[in-house]
């Protein structure tokens with residue numbers, strides 16, 4: 001045995017590093033193992049870093065709210081600026097026929113205690129002159145925000161490291177050894193680490209780690225593609241703007257698969273975030289393409305065309321980068337899996353955050369640290385238990 005840790009975290013993404021930080025804060029000796037040569041090589045470095053609270057439904061909403069609460073002071077807490085900004089969000093439509101759905105969205109969100117207001121097209125353009133003439137209505141919410149996902153990932157790692165966490169980079173977990181009902185060690189391509197707990201935070205690769213302990217974790221990669229533009233002056237009112245179609249493409253897989261519109265079948269619905277540098281990220285799409293992170297011209301074309309309808313000024317800007325990332329998507333119900341198993345009883349799963357992992361990273365780390373050190377959690381995570389997949393295992 002080369003090394004010993006209280007907890008081995010598999011995966012140096014935003015979830016693994018948040019888990020490491022909250023555990024280290026409780027005095028736990030953690031080793032994070034990451035197969036790439038640095039952090040943020042998975043989905044955590046290929047996303048838009050946004051949290052539009054109005055997009056969340058229960059039970060995830062119960063996690064999103066406290067996570068956003070943590071974000072407000074996170075930079076101060078960890079001593080690392082994660083560029084969190086309380087920008088709010090606007091979900092808007094270019095389709096007159098979506099108007100009744102937007103009214104329903106407003107009623108539903110108000111019932112869930114989210115402060116939203118429906119604003120008509122001309123008033124929207126008065127408030128935000130960059131919005132196009134096609135935009136008929138929008139729903140504003142002021143609690144959400146944006147953050148720099150790389151800085152969140154590295155910030156958690158920085159704070160965890162200061163508290164004694166070790167990061168083993170360029171090491172791939174190859175095998176997990178157990179003694180009856182308990183894991184005893186994690187084997188990488190370079191060493192063997194004895195441990196009391198293993199946290200599987202391997203994102204879209206989590207099912208591969210599951211196989212090492214003989215369980216089937218129903219998570220697969222759901223690709224998303226993004227365009228990054230050159231810098232533009234900062235928008236006056238909204239810097240996080242979403243196409244109302246997003247409510248379908250992100251949350252209703254059956255409707256996406258049934259749709260006759262090829263754009264919807266590729267999961268393309270606009271999500272536009274303007275960073276504080278002025279660059280826009282134009283996302284995003286949702287499809288299943290195994291582990292490829294290639295961008296495809298058809299999807300990029302749909303993204304660009306759609307964006308120009310919402311904000312015509314984007315028509316004439318240059319794109320400086322295109323990229324794709326792999327969301328860890330639970331194909332049974334789309335919900336995260338936050339759970340400690342009965343067998344092996346020291347195996348913990350923290351994955352399946354799909355398109356919401358940046359938002360949910362702080363609360364996930366906090367709750368997983370409680371699950372390991374206190375056995376119960378300050379917020380119920382029953383809805384995210386692994387036991388919900390009874391037929392699979």
Ligand SMILES: Cc1cc2nc3c(=O)[nH]c(=O)nc-3n(C[C@H](O)[C@H](O)[C@H](O)COP(=O)(O)OP(=O)(O)OC[C@H]3O[C@@H](n4cnc5c(N)ncnc54)[C@H](O)[C@@H]3O)c2cc1C
Pocket residue numbers: 010011012013014015016033034035036039040041042043044045046047048049050051171172173174201202203204205223224225226283284285324325326327328350351352353354355356357358359360
């Ligand atoms: C296009 C796109 C846009 C998004 N936009 C948003 C957004 O606006 N807001 C939001 O909240 N979320 C967003 N997300 C979702 C968010 O990015 C993910 O939910 C989150 O990053 C998942 O983090 P993770 O740590 O679980 O996974 P990852 O970041 O993928 O980390 C998993 C890590 O595990 C490592 N690993 C895997 N197998 C092994 C092994 N055997 N040994 C060692 N290491 C291993 C991988 O190399 C990887 O670094 C978006 C995602 C995409 C793709």
